Amino acid sequence: MLEKFLNIFRVPDLRKRVFFTMGLLAIYRLGAQFPTPGVNSKLLDQFFRSQGGSALGLLDMFSGGNLRRFTIFALGIMPYITASIIFQLLTVVYEPLARLQKEGELGRRKITQWTRYTTVVLAAFQSIAIAFGLTSQGMVLISGPSFILLTVLTLTTGSAFIMWLGEQITERGIGNGMSLLIFAGIVVGLPRGIADLVDKVRTDAWGGFTGFAMLLLLAAMAGLVAFIVYVESSERRIPVQSARRIVGRRMMGGLSSHLPLKVNSGGVMPVIFASSILSVPLLFSQVSFVQSSKWLSAVVANLQPGEPWYELLYMAAIVFFAYFYISIVFRPDDIADNMRKSGSFIPGIRPGRRTSDYINDILTRITLVGAVYLILISLVPTFLISGFHLNHLWLVGNFFERLPAWVTNGLHMNFYFGGTSLLIVVGVAMDTANQIESQLIMRHYDGFSARSGRVRGRKTW
Secondary structure, three states, X not given: OHHHHHHHHHOHHHHHHHHHHHHHHHHHHHHOOOEOOOEOHHHHHHHHHHOOOOOHHHHHHHOOOHHHHOEOOOOOOHHHXXXXXXXXXXXXXXXXXXHHHOOOHHHHHHHHHHHHHXXXXXXXXXXXXXXXXXXXXXXXXXXXXXXXXXXXXXXHHHHHHHHHXXXXXXXXXXXXXXXXXXXXXXXXXXXXXXXXXXXXHHHOOOHHHHHHHHHHHXXXXXXXXXXXXXXXXXXXXXXXXXXXXXXOOEEEOOOEEEEEEEOOOOOOHHHHHHHHHHHHHHHOOOOHHHHHOHHHHHHHHHOOOOOHHHHHHHHHHHHHHHHHHHHHHOOHHHHHHHHHHOOEEOOOOOOOHHHHHHHHHHHHHHHHHHHHHHHHHHHHHHHHHOOOOHHHOOOOHHHHHHOOHHHHOOOOOOHHHOHHHHHHHHHHHHHHHHHHHHHHHHOOOOOOOOOOXXXXXXXXX
C-alpha cells in the first residue's frame, strides 16, 4: 500500500496537482486565522457556547470554525453553494438559461460568471444581516455605519476569495474544490471534538455510565464509517450487450458489459444543499426587526435542528436535491441514444424510448434508497446534540413528554462526531482517492484498490 501511495509522487503532473491542492488548502487555513476587525471575540464565543445545540453549530462546522471566531472567512462557502443551487434550479425552469447551458463550454462559462456575481451579492446581503445582528447584540467594538461597511467589505471579499480557491482546486488540483474546503474545515475541528470527549471522560460527565458510553460511541462511529463506505461503494449494474458487426474482415462486438448506477450518485451534495438552504433564516435571526416581530421570531425558533418543522423540511430538502442532482448528472435519454448509436442494448429491452424508461425507473428507485440513507445519516448529529423535540408539537406535544430526556434533549455531544460530518469527510475522501486512482491507472500505475489493477500498454517485441 505504501508503494502505491508513493506512486502519486512519481508522476510529475499528478505530484504537481497534489502539491497545488495542499498549498491552496494551507492558504485557506492561514486566512482563517485573521479576525474581522471591530468584534468582541469573547462575547461572541460566549454566545456560541450558549447556542451550542442550535443550527449555529452546523454553520460553524461548514465554515471550519471561522464563524465562531468571526474571521475574514466567516461566511465560508455557503454563498457560493446557494448561488449554484439558484442557477441549477433556473436551468430547469427557465428555458433561455437551459438553452445557454446546452451551448457547450461558452454557455457554461457564462452561467459560471453569473454564479460568481450572485455569490458576491448574496455574501453582501448575509454580511449586512450579520453586522446588524452583532450590533443589536452589543458584540461590537466599533459602533455606527463604519462597522457595518467594514464587516460587509471584509466578509464579502473573504467569501469571493474562498470561491476563487475552490475553483482553482477543481481546475488545477485534485478533487472537487468546494467539497475539499468544507472537508478541511471539518477535519480541523476534529481535535477539538476529541478533546471534548476526553474532557467528558475525565470529569465523568455521565457518571458511572461514562466509560461504557464512550466505548459505545467509538463503536458506533466505526460502524457508521463502515456503513457509509459500503453504501457509497454500492451500485446497481444494468447488463449491457453489444451487437456483433463485421468491420473489414474482423468480427467486432458481441461483448457483455454493464452500466453502473451508484445508489448515492449525488454524494454529499444533497446534504450540503439542504443545509445551505435551511441556514438562510438563521443568518437573519439576530436582526432587530426579526426579534421584534412575534411571527418571524416564532418561525426562526421552529427552524432550529431538533424542531419537528426543521427536521421535516430538512428531510424533504434532501429527497428533493437527491432527485434534482441525479436529473442533472444522468440523462436517461442521452444514455439510451448513445447505446443505440453504438449498437449496444439491454437484454430484453428495446432500444430507444423503452431503454430510457427502463433506466429512469431504476434511477428513481435507487435514488429514493440513497435519499433515505442520507436522511438516516444526517439525523445522527441532531440526536447527539439536541435530540428530537417532539414535545414541541402542537396539540400532541404532551404525549411525547413521557419519552426519555435523551430522546427529546439529546446527549449534548459534538457535531464533529455526527453523521453529517462523517458523511462529508468519508465521501469527499473517497471521491478524491478515486480521482487520484484514475490518474494513476491512466498512467499505467497500480491503483489503491485490489480490483483496480493496472492498465497495461501494448507489448513491443
